[in-house]
Amino acid sequence: MSISALDHTNKRVLMFGGKGGVGKTTCSATAALHYASLGRRTLIISSDLTPSLSDIFEMEVGAVETPVNDVENLYALEISPDEVMRRWKEKFGPEVYEAASSLIDMEYDEVIDYVAIAPGIQEEFVLxxxxxxxxxxxxxxxxxxTAPAGDTLRLLDLPYKFLQHLRMAPKFYFEVRDTFQLKKVPFLELIDNWKALAREVTDFMRNPDNTEFILVTIPEALGVYQARRLVREFERYGLPIHYLIINNVIETPDCEFHRARAEMQAPYINLLTAEYGPSMEIIILPLFPHEVKGVERLRELRKVLFADEHL
Ligand SMILES: Nc1ncnc2c1ncn2[C@@H]1O[C@H](COP(=O)(O)OP(=O)(O)OP(=O)(O)O)[C@@H](O)[C@H]1O
Ligand SMILES: [Mg+2]
Known part of the structure; x- marks a missing residue:
């Protein structure tokens, strides 16, 4: 099994999610390389804290879209949470301050710094x-x-979370509450705008023509729990997952150590297959003896992940 069925679709966004360290970046980079090689103009984005794309493509990838060496049609962008925050403030700061300052007497930085740490703001900005x-x-x-936390979907609750967040700051909350009762203020409009933005994002993501979410996991207890949690979370938002990659699988154990690990993995692979086999394409990705780093290694992985007649 492979994810090559995706080749025959016209998806605009592929998201790879899962627990920390399971191979999200590796699979994302492989998929990006694959589609760029098929001639689609492709951008790979990482919004992670650590500069993982620079590592895997073995070149400097920064906060601006950078062409990947030796791969036509492929661009990469690594945007750190700090940079996301900086751009968020630049884009939304004045609007937020204007709305908030009609309610509350606070300094610009105080207001913006507080609002900018509301849950989901980062993900919303990236989307x-x-x-x-x-x-x-x-x-x-x-x-x-996506970031290892896999909490990307929180952004769909953003307007609600945003209000919750404001309630956490008593000064903010009491003044907002009192003023809400006195007059219809631009702050409500701001929340409405936010709702509209979140809805736009939701609509786009919910449309199966646009987006595909690919879950990556490993055959271990923690990997299985995390996969279940994510699948449930996605179901809650009406977003079915169609692809599950089980990574780091030991396929042909040839020593005691690897036999023991393969035995450890087997029940988890069976569990995942029984649970998700009927509704998802399950892809087994073998554990390689080397780390997956550099375009040549990614090309090897591509053959497994996109095993198809045209490779
Ligand atoms: N099938 C594999 N065989 C061998 N090594 C692998 C395989 N898949 C991933 N790796 C290695 O495992 C490490 C972690 O992979 P990767 O960085 O893709 O995980 P991640 O899910 O993106 O991690 P994080 O949550 O930290 O972002 C990397 O060093 C990568 O080279
Ligand atoms: Mg990563």
């Missing part, structure tokens, strides 16, 4: 960024190597 690039047609496909 907004992605949607912009999809819409303006600069890329045929965007591969998003």
């Amino acid at each position: 907004d960024y992605i949607l912009e690039r999809v819409r303006d047609g600069r890329y045929d496909l965007i591969v998003w190597d």
Whole structure:
């Protein structure tokens, strides 16, 4: 089994999610390389704390879209949470401050710094960024190597979470509450705008023509729990997952150590297959003796992940 069925679709965004260290970046980079090689203009984005794309492509990838060496049609972007925050403040700061300052007497930085740490804001910003690039047609496909927490979907609850967040700051909350009761203020409009933005993102993500979420896991207890949690979370938002990659599988154990590990893995592989086999394409990715680093290694992995007649 492979994820090559995706080749025959016109998805605009592929998201790889899962627990920390299971191979999200490796699979994202492989998929990005694959589609770029098929001639689709592809951007791979990582919004992770650690500079993982620079590592895997063995080149400097920064906060601007950078062409990947030796791979036509492939661009990479690594945008750290700090940089996301900086751009968020630049884009939304004045609007937020204007709305908030009609209610509350606080310094610009105080207001913006507080609002900017609301849950989901980071993810929303990245998605907004992605949607912009999809819409303006600069890329045929965007591969998003999501943060390990896998809490990307929180952003769909953003307006609610945002209000919750404001309630956490008593000064903010009491003044907002009192003023809400006195007059209809721009702050409500801001929340409405936010809702509209979150809805736009949700609509885009919910549309199966646009987005595919690929779950990556490993055959261990923690990997199975995390996979279940994510599948449930996605179901809650009406977003079915169609692909599950089980990574680091020992296929042909040839020593005691590997036999023991393969035995450890087997029940988890069976469990995942029984649970998700009927509704998902399950892809077994073998554990390689080397780390997957550099375009040549990614090409090897591509053959497994996209095993198909045209490779
Ligand atoms: N099938 C595999 N065989 C051998 N090594 C692998 C395999 N898959 C991933 N790796 C290695 O495992 C390490 C972790 O993989 P990767 O960085 O892709 O995980 P991740 O899920 O993105 O991690 P994080 O959550 O930290 O972002 C890397 O060093 C990678 O080279
Ligand atoms: Mg990673």
